[in-house]
Amino acid sequence: MELALSAEDAAFREEVRAFLKDRLPPEIAAKAGSGFRLSKDDHVRWQQILFEKGWMAPGWPVELGGTGWTAMQKHIFDEECALAGAPMVIPFGVTMVAPVIMAFGSQEQKDRYLPRILRSDDWWCQGYSEPGSGSDLASLRTKAVRDGDHYVVTGQKTWTTLAQHADMMFTLVRTDDSGKQQEGITFLLIDMKSPGITVQPITTIDGSAEINNVFLDDVRVPVANRVGEEGKGWTYAKYLLGHERTSIAAVGRSKAQLRKLKAIARAEASGNGTLIDDPDFALRLAQIEIDLLALESLVLRALYAETAGKPPGPEASFLKIKGTEVQQGLTELLVEAVGPYAAPFQPEAFRQDNWNEEPVGPDYAPALAPLYFNWRKASIYGGSNEIQKNIIAKTVLGL
Amino acid sequence: MSFAFTEDQQLLADSAARFLADKYGFDARRTVMAAENGWSREMWRAFADLGWLALPLPEAHGGLGGSTVDLAVLMEHFGRHLVVEPYLATVVLGAEAIARSGSETQQAEILPQVAEGKLTLAFAHGEPTGRFDLARIAATATRRGDGWVLSGHKAVVLHAQTADRLIVSARTSGEITDRDGIALFLVDPKVAGVTLRPYPTVDGLRAADVILDDAIVPDSAVLGEVGAALPVIEQVVDRALVALSAEAVGAMDATIALTGEYLKTRQQFGRPLASFQVLQHRMVEMLSAKEFARALCYRAAGAMDDTTGVERARAAAALKSETGRAGKRIGQDAVQLHGGMGMTDDMAVGHYFKRMTMIDVQFGNAAYHLRRFAGLS
Numbered sequence: 001m002e003l004a005l006s007a008e009d010a011a012f013r014e015e016v017r018a019f020l021k022d023r024l025p026p027e028i029a030a031k032a033g034s035g036f037r038l039s040k041d042d043h044v045r046w047q048q049i050l051f052e053k054g055w056m057a058p059g060w061p062v063e064l065g066g067t068g069w070t071a072m073q074k075h076i077f078d079e080e081c082a083l084a085g086a087p088m089v090i091p092f093g094v095t096m097v098a099p100v101i102m103a104f105g106s107q108e109q110k111d112r113y114l115p116r117i118l119r120s121d122d123w124w125c126q127g128y129s130e131p132g133s134g135s136d137l138a139s140l141r142t143k144a145v146r147d148g149d150h151y152v153v154t155g156q157k158t159w160t161t162l163a164q165h166a167d168m169m170f171t172l173v174r175t176d177d178s179g180k181q182q183e184g185i186t187f188l189l190i191d192m193k194s195p196g197i198t199v200q201p202i203t204t205i206d207g208s209a210e211i212n213n214v215f216l217d218d219v220r221v222p223v224a225n226r227v228g229e230e231g232k233g234w235t236y237a238k239y240l241l242g243h244e245r246t247s248i249a250a251v252g253r254s255k256a257q258l259r260k261l262k263a264i265a266r267a268e269a270s271g272n273g274t275l276i277d278d279p280d281f282a283l284r285l286a287q288i289e290i291d292l293l294a295l296e297s298l299v300l301r302a303l304y305a306e307t308a309g310k311p312p313g314p315e316a317s318f319l320k321i322k323g324t325e326v327q328q329g330l331t332e333l334l335v336e337a338v339g340p341y342a343a344p345f346q347p348e349a350f351r352q353d354n355w356n357e358e359p360v361g362p363d364y365a366p367a368l369a370p371l372y373f374n375w376r377k378a379s380i381y382g383g384s385n386e387i388q389k390n391i392i393a394k395t396v397l398g399l
Numbered sequence: 400m401s402f403a404f405t406e407d408q409q410l411l412a413d414s415a416a417r418f419l420a421d422k423y424g425f426d427a428r429r430t431v432m433a434a435e436n437g438w439s440r441e442m443w444r445a446f447a448d449l450g451w452l453a454l455p456l457p458e459a460h461g462g463l464g465g466s467t468v469d470l471a472v473l474m475e476h477f478g479r480h481l482v483v484e485p486y487l488a489t490v491v492l493g494a495e496a497i498a499r500s501g502s503e504t505q506q507a508e509i510l511p512q513v514a515e516g517k518l519t520l521a522f523a524h525g526e527p528t529g530r531f532d533l534a535r536i537a538a539t540a541t542r543r544g545d546g547w548v549l550s551g552h553k554a555v556v557l558h559a560q561t562a563d564r565l566i567v568s569a570r571t572s573g574e575i576t577d578r579d580g581i582a583l584f585l586v587d588p589k590v591a592g593v594t595l596r597p598y599p600t601v602d603g604l605r606a607a608d609v610i611l612d613d614a615i616v617p618d619s620a621v622l623g624e625v626g627a628a629l630p631v632i633e634q635v636v637d638r639a640l641v642a643l644s645a646e647a648v649g650a651m652d653a654t655i656a657l658t659g660e661y662l663k664t665r666q667q668f669g670r671p672l673a674s675f676q677v678l679q680h681r682m683v684e685m686l687s688a689k690e691f692a693r694a695l696c697y698r699a700a701g702a703m704d705d706t707t708g709v710e711r712a713r714a715a716a717a718l719k720s721e722t723g724r725a726g727k728r729i730g731q732d733a734v735q736l737h738g739g740m741g742m743t744d745d746m747a748v749g750h751y752f753k754r755m756t757m758i759d760v761q762f763g764n765a766a767y768h769l770r771r772f773a774g775l776s
């Protein structure tokens with residue numbers, strides 16, 4: 001077993017660091033680092049910088065604009081980006097719908113959408129969940145009825161992240177309800193400007209509105225926007241789940257949060273010293289750091305397996321559970337670290353660029369309780385942690 | 400020993416349950432929260448009419464002389480409905496500090512007005528770097544002529560913006576962490592040198608930072624003995640810990656009920672979520688955490704009135720540690736069991752989750768009181 005980074009990977013890490021130092025706009029990094037909400041423009045600006053460098057789509061085949069990196073290099077890249085405070089690349093286009101289009105889309109779809117995704121010309125959102133279909137996604141009921149060269153789509157999607165910015169939505173719709181639930185589902189690409197679409201923001205418990213209801217009322221979608229075959233949408237959606245299976249652990253992001261937590265613990269007074277000297281807090285900090293190390297170790301092991309060409313195992317479910325536990329644990333400790341100043345609700349302090357007042361309390365404080373509340377979503381979305389445990393019980397333990 | 404409520408306590412519980420179920424629904428609360436001051440004067444008058452504002456105040460000054468158990472009974476119902484009115488700030492903290500340390504004249508001036516709902520108070524004690532340590536007071540009070548000059552910064556003072564009087568702690572002598580040398584002052588927030596920076600809190604209440612910049616108050620503003628206020632502050636805060644914990648227990652109870660209803664209604668995989676054993680066990684653990692916290696809560700409430708010194712402090716610390724832990728767990732699990740719906744502002748469960756989270760932060764979190772308890776053995 002050889003656990004140190006190879007000389008090649010170490011050099012790659014330096015290259016990524018140099019690029020970030022050179023090209024990541026400091027104002028965007030500062031916003032992201034202090035918990036500010038990023039605007040659509042911030043995201044697009046950063047993604048276009050990545051595109052210019054040729055690093056927008058590390059997971060894609062080289063001939064389509066990918067980087068040809070090894071799994072380990074992709075991991076290094078993600079981690080360095082997170083540590084530098086780079087915005088997360090919005091995954092709906094580049095890592096979610098693109099692989100499905102590549103694998104199952106028509107040539108026309110590939111030619112049209114993939115370059116636009118690469119250049120961030122289109123903002124994509126995901127139309128999967130419905131009010132009655134969460135963990136039990138296959139029960140979805142949004143209906144698509146064939147009418148000549150079109151499908152007429154009616155129904156409601158929910159929890160649709162950043163749909164307010166979206167140009168396109170990839171969505172699962174029901175084209176047949178006569179047989180098995182999974183067999184009547186079709187994968188459609190829907191233009192968000194189509195008549196009959198209404199996007200309604202959902203305010204979440206942290207006071208933000210990043211998720212939406214998307215109502216579809218007799219929306220006409222060209223049959224040419226169907227990916228693959230009618231009734232095979234479930235297979236395509238599952239293919240997507242097997243993709244990028246280690247990034248769900250968000251190790252880089254958690255490392256950045258841990259660093260922030262330590263900085264706050266060094267700044268917060270406690271007794272006659274600071275919080276980082278508080279033995280109770282120090283132990284809890286140590287515990288979460290160990291959890292994160294264990295998580296990273298499993299990620300590295302999975303990356304190694306992927307590089308060695310082994311088929312994907314159930315690690316995605318382990319990584320989802322542990323990854324979200326670590327993320328949530330960190331947000332919990334951040335709230336705890338800041339003490340009574342977790343309470344003031346000052347959203348303008350981390351949502352508005354032009355807010356010139358000083359927040360009450362330390363400037364790192366206002367974003368922390370909302371972050372904690374917001375991050376409860378992590379153990380719910382993408383297949384709740386209970387569902388992940390079901391998967392492990394079935395596939396690993398054979399129960 | 401008896402764990403049964405007295406007849407009066409049962410009547411209080413019944414009337415609180417009835418009144419709040421009728422007048423304090425989720426939507427009514429949201430309307431009140433969105434209004435300018437974040438709470439309702441009309442509701443406050445109703446609380447006065449029901450005798451709730453007078454409940455724990457001394458009989459000599461317009462109060463009913465209720466026990467801490469009585470107070471806990473009421474607070475538990477406040478927790479079930481997430482009451483946003485300044486009861487903790489005015490009655491539990493402010494009036495109690497005056498009742499424990501004020502002169503006859505001061506008590507006669509303030510307490511009857513509190514009981515009648517005509518005057519609200521705020522307890523301006525914690526400071527930006529004080530964290531949860533009650534003795535860590537940097538604000539200063541300096542003698543000048545017949546009065547005192549106050550300077551300092553008070554952090555996250557609950558309901559300060561609407562308070563008619565602030566109860567301000569400041570140091571008259573000694574170093575920042577000395578137990579001696581702290582005094583309490585009754586301060587009109589409108590006097591020169593007092594600036595408020597108000598804001599809503601993440602759990603739907605209102606608070607403010609209070610900046611004192613050479614605020615001048617007369618000698619008659621001093622509450623109790625100059626330099627000897629810390630024991631009073633500790634007693635007031637320990638009783639407030641019980642009140643807050645009772646509120647948390649009520650919130651836990653409501654949260655569990657809401658979650659149980661949701662599990663029975665929500666269908667996935669062709670059956671109600673409530674039929675999944677893994678979710679049933681989760682609910683059982685939540686319920687069990689609540690039951691233990693509630694048992695400890697009423698025991699500690701009794702200890703507030705029947706014991707003194709270390710024993711009383713231990714009861715308060717044990718309780719706050721337990722309710723902090725239980726509230727966090729129940730809140731997190733309730734959101735999880737509600738799935739995506741639990742993340743929405745339109746569902747009550749998130750509001751309970753946020754309140755329980757912030758109760759843990761108020762006057763010391765679970766970790767702080769666990770260590771405090773260990774130190775009191």
